[in-house]
Amino acid sequence: METGTADQKTPVEDADSGATRLSRADEAYQVLKRRILDNDLPAGAQLLEQELAESLNMSRTPVREAMVQLERDGLVEIRPRHGMRVLPISADDMREIYDILTALESTAAGLAAERGLSEDEIATLDVCVAEMDAALAANDLRRWARADEEFHARLTELSGNARLTALVEGYVERTHRVRMVTLTMRPKPTRSNQDHRKVVDAIRQRDPDRARRTHRRHRQRASALLTDLLRAREGGP
Amino acid sequence: METGTADQKTPVEDADSGATRLSRADEAYQVLKRRILDNDLPAGAQLLEQELAESLNMSRTPVREAMVQLERDGLVEIRPRHGMRVLPISADDMREIYDILTALESTAAGLAAERGLSEDEIATLDVCVAEMDAALAANDLRRWARADEEFHARLTELSGNARLTALVEGYVERTHRVRMVTLTMRPKPTRSNQDHRKVVDAIRQRDPDRARRTHRRHRQRASALLTDLLRAREGGP
């Protein structure tokens, strides 16, 4: 590799925001994941270890480590002589993932209701709901999507189950690409906002069963909507 | 490394059962995971890359890859200068994991009921239940535990959701060690067998809601039981 490029010797002279010092492998993982989630590396893209190593300015070793993790995330597939391939998401995949999300998130809602949240904690959810309403009123779909993700993330957090939170985050990430693409294809998500309000209400009233059921129905509707859109797209163009 | 030991040169002359040829990294992953799950490497054990590499007769590179995966599985923790440490499972961990399992499995039961299984498919569940009854009658707890795991695995499979199945399998593996340890400490699992029968019944009648609720309650009871045992053990000896 070109010995001319200087900045690759010391692993931690990055001098970026002084945040947690990343190992090369972690850096590779994060950068690649970001590129994939942002559709910068579109589904179907094929990339060899060597190319990636060069583009990330490191050797193949940490890149490999990152690739293995991305494969575990279900974002890419490693095909021995063809590098890694960014996986597309089919309607069936989406249904599977949404079933998992439905299971996990509705349980999270139930747990939150069981625990009995403080009014402050519930307020964080209210804020998200309000933001979603505002975004919808302003017809700003991206803003709505951000608030929606925020709501779901907060809700899951409030379950008090760190593993569950992390797990859900991973699956949400996987759906991110698709949700962004279908954002403009779906009807205005007014119903969604109503659903959220009902879930918050059930949590506030400490009714786990209702929280679970309500959230489950909410996610099932979202799932049906998205998979239908995807299926249409698969059949169509 | 000792050049004397011959059999480490070619990666695939293993000539074992002729099954899928494993890469060294995969081999390391599987062997280590097995050792951990069998409590061969007990919780708290610390192992350096070098030691592992020697014990597995390979270099550090594939071992590292395996370690990263095991860390992702939540089985070990990698501490930069101290190798990897096999993680213990606290009562709190167990509760978190069981909440996740409850969410996923009860959804799986619901999905199975929704799909409408053939009588053959349902029969596989019946077989497991019968085996559990037999094991219980024979007072063979290990056999019962095996049948129990089998039942849950089959049930999850019958959801038709491959991702969900794989996910559940991972979490079940994590609880395996603890379940084996607590097996003799818990009361005879007669109730458990009743629960299973009810779940199968709900699936047979294609009642997703009842399948979900029944299985959820079943898992919640199991969770309470196990975490209590663990907590007692944590406080006690």
Place this chain on the structure above:
DNA sequence: GGATGCGGTAGTGTATGCATTAGAGGATGC
């Protein structure tokens, strides 16, 4: 013309080498 065999090559999997560094333990100062 199509099937078959056969180098050649590119890409990978693994081993090894090397610089860095965290941390243990001793020495020193108070």
Place this chain on the structure above:
DNA sequence: GCATCCTCTAATGCATACACTACCGCATCC
């Protein structure tokens, strides 16, 4: 006696070297 600093070692993270092999293309043969 205790804390602090320093040194030295051992483990790591990464780069590189190397052997193996699947695949591509061409040539040959039927």
